[in-house]
Amino acid sequence: MDNNFLSPPTTIALTIVLVLLYNIWRIKKPSNKSKGMKPPEPSYALPLIGAYPALIISNQEAIKECFTTNDKILASRPKSSHGIYLGYNFAGFGFAPYGTYWSKLRKLTMFELLSSRRIESLRHVYESEIDTLIKDLFLYVKVGKVKVVISEWLERLTFNIITKMICGKRYFEYLQDVDDVEAHGQVLKSMKRIAKDLDTLVGSWVEEHVEKSKDGVNDSNEKHDFIDVMLSVIEDDPASGHNRDTIIKANVM
Structure with missing residues (x-):
């Protein structure tokens, strides 16, 4: 009976069980090295x-x-699809990884685009837009009893101020209905479509400013918008793999 108990199959089975029990014990045993x-x-x-x-x-x-x-x-920031499709493969300041390229863009943004001198020089933009908003709102309610959603008017005001500071032109007309352009459903597909549309729009703004610069239009520095400023100070950056137009479009968006 003892010989049957110590037979090779029994010995192998006991060995396997002991090894498994030992491994389980090692896993559950707290280690001082990895603690904390x-x-x-x-x-x-x-x-x-x-x-x-x-x-x-x-x-x-x-x-x-x-x-x-x-x-x-x-x-x-962690890499995402937004940085690839909406940020021109991380060329935009908000999507670019920390490094030399990011530091250059930050310096440009703080000292050329968002400095107190530059903001003050563009004061006429938001003053004229607020004036236009009040006049259009008066004409809108003058025709009779109408529903006014102030949040929508303020949203268009904000967007018009931003686009006028960036490219020198308004985007919305207050008295026209504006379709909701927010993408729903398949996020990545919508993101690519929106990126393509924005690239066409912003690209046309940049080309327009390049042509005006060649023709000597808008020589007054006080009237320069953000695209004018970026065209004057930004050059191709081979180290980052982005050309001047891509850098400008990425940071406009």
Whole structure:
């Protein structure tokens, strides 16, 4: 009976069981080396929620450390389809990864496009747009009892100010109905379509400004919009792989 108990099949089976038990014990045993190095993981996770590691900052000291001491490490945004299709393959300031190219764009944006001097020189833009808004709103309600959705009027006002500061022209007419251009449904497909439409629109703005520059139109620096400024200071950047027109279009959008 002892010989049957120690037969080769029994010995092999016992060996396998012991090895499995040992491995399970090693996995469950806490390790001092790895303790505190890995973030806690959820016991279960849905396909999206809890599937990716994330760090939530909830106190002022941690925020200060992230944006001062370790700002270069945390400066880059994760790559996404938005940066590829809407940001001209990460040529736009808002999508570009941290580095020399991003630093150049940041310097250009802060000192040439959004400086107090530049904003003050474009003061006439929002003053004239507000004046136009009030006049059109008066004409709109003058015809009779009508419904006025102020949020829509303010949205068009904001967009007109932005486009006029960028390219020197308005986008919406207040007294015309404007279709909702927001994409729904298949996000990536809509994103590509919108990117193509925007590329055509913004590209025409850039070409128009290039032609005006060749003809000597708008020589007054005070009347220059953002595209004029970028055309005067931006050159092709072989290191980033983007030409001048691509950089301008990406940052306009």
